[in-house]
Amino acid sequence: MGNLTHVYTLQNISYSIQPSKKLLISSDFYTLFIVMNGSGKLAIDHDTIHFSEEKCILIPPNNTVSIHIQSEHLCFYQLQFNIVNLSNSQNSYSHFTSISERHLLPFSQCHRLLEVIYQNRLAEDEHTIFEQHVHFQELMLLLLHQTIPKQMKKNDRQSVEQSVNHLQKHFEKEWTVEQLAQLADVPRWNYTRIFKDITGQIPLHYLTKLRIEKAKHLLMTTNDRVFEISQSVGFNNEYYFNRRFKEHVGISPGQYRRNQSSHIRVFAPFLEDFFVALGITPIAQFSHSKWGKQDYLGLQKVPDIDVQNREMDRLFYYKPTLIMLDSGVERWESFQHLDEVAPVCHLSHPGENWQSTLFKIADLTGKTSLMQDVIxxxxxxxxxxxxxxxxxxxxxxxxxxxxxxxxxxxxxxxxxxxxxxxxxxxxxxxxxxxxxxxxxxxxxxxxxxxxxxxxxxxxxxxxxxxxxxxxxxxxxxxxxxxxxxxxxxxxxxxxxxxxxxxxxxxxxxxxxxxxxxxxxxxx
Incomplete structure (x- = not known):
């Protein structure tokens, strides 16, 4: 594990709404200008940088800059900070030795951090001051992620791969395809094409899958409320999180957690094979008046329900906690209204690809480790x-x-x-x-x-x-x-x-x- 070489200390933050005029600014600290609205030009020595929305400009200490405002108003945050060196290295903050401009992506995350830091600028209690310090470090981390030299990006595919890796680490942030494409410095049309070639999915579908997988892990390993988990993985709306989770997993987050932590009582007609393979005995099994039942599974002591003779009312007696149905059950009228008995998970069962079905059922029941042994x-x-x-x-x-x-x-x-x-x-x-x-x-x-x-x-x-x-x-x-x-x-x-x-x-x-x-x- 590497040693921490330096920390950033915020000295001041201000928010300016300037009418059309010229500003002259000088500071003994590092200065960040982050533009929220409007446009203009920043001049320093013989260099000129254009101000525009969502742009961040870094100015090292002891420089005097003039800002020429071109729009009706220019709205920007100005942050002054210092760097405390914790090592003997003189190159530990080489990213900040010269004037530079960046786009902080995702900007929605940048905006949120700026608002929190600005609101707490006058705080006096230790807890809030430390919280502001943490948020400022987050902002600086966001800035550092944008400082990879472009010459290190050999081609568009490597740039997109780099953005995929970044997305895997920061999936909880607010992202758009435009922001990801900007992060990779690749045109959006080409970015989406390369992204799908690398991951097999378009960017936002991939992002949702990442968030759902992390949510599943948190549901299994923590006692956090569903609302807290939805927030931590990037869903700001619990209802939307519940809906997307059920679309991807087949059951609600609460049902998923219960399946992992307790003995599951399942009725899964035509799918019993997979449950038995994973060591789960269903509370009832399907039978057919002409075909019989799956004797090879050894479920002689498990009651059977004839799917052809409409015996589904008997399910109330067995009190299942989960009913799982594959796509082939539509032909059985008796399978209607089973959601009145227990939560119903409709499983896409591709048949020949039995491994994916086994994985899905193992995931729903907390048996993924056993699944590998079975295969x-x-x-x-x-x-x-x-x-x-x-x-x-x-x-x-x-x-x-x-x-x-x-x-x-x-x-x-x-x-x-x-x-x-x-x-x-x-x-x-x-x-x-x-x-x-x-x-x-x-x-x-x-x-x-x-x-x-x-x-x-x-x-x-x-x-x-x-x-x-x-x-x-x-x-x-x-x-x-x-x-x-x-x-x-x-x-x-x-x-x-x-x-x-x-x-x-x-x-x-x-x-x-x-x-x-x-x-x-x-x-």
């Missing part, structure tokens, strides 16, 4: 399985079929669907040629009987859509047809039936179980 365990399992399968089924083709009373569905390749990313991407199995014929943006395709004849995959994984329905015999009737019996995988006894809800799921535990199923028959 690492899965990745280790994938690598081990991939090594085994590369030796046992190298060069052999694989396909997955979902069979129902209405037909046969072939699932897509390594980028789409419940199964392709696991079979073909994670495990490195070879898709059958029919799998590659499915358009890249589609997760599945219906197979006609003529196409079924072309399915000469070496290995077939199959599941039946409604194992507990009256159509079960009708679904399985295909297994007795000549077309089916003539398939290469059928003849070689390489057809493997798997559990419907285990394989028709995007959860990390279901994916892990898929790997187990594959190793059991192909390993």
């Amino acid at each position: 690492l365990q899965y990745e280790d399992k994938v690598q081990q399985a991939k090594g085994i399968l590369s030796k046992s089924v190298y060069g052999q083709s694989v396909a997955f079929l979902r069979i129902s009373a209405i037909g046969i569905t072939l699932y897509a390749g390594p980028k789409c669907g419940y199964t392709g990313p696991i079979l073909y991407r994670d495990l490195g199995l070879m898709p059958h040629s029919l799998v590659w014929s499915i358009p890249h943006n589609q997760r599945k395709a219906q197979l006609k009987f003529a196409q079924l004849l072309q399915l000469d995959a070496d290995h077939l994984f199959i599941t039946f859509d409604k194992q507990h329905s009256i159509y079960e015999n009708e679904e399985r009737a295909i297994l007795k047809t000549p077309t089916w019996k003539n398939l290469a995988a059928v003849k070689s006894n390489c057809v493997y039936e798997v559990d419907f809800l285990t394989w028709m799921n995007y959860g990390i535990l279901s994916h892990s179980k898929k790997i187990d199923d594959v190793l059991n028959v192909l390993g």
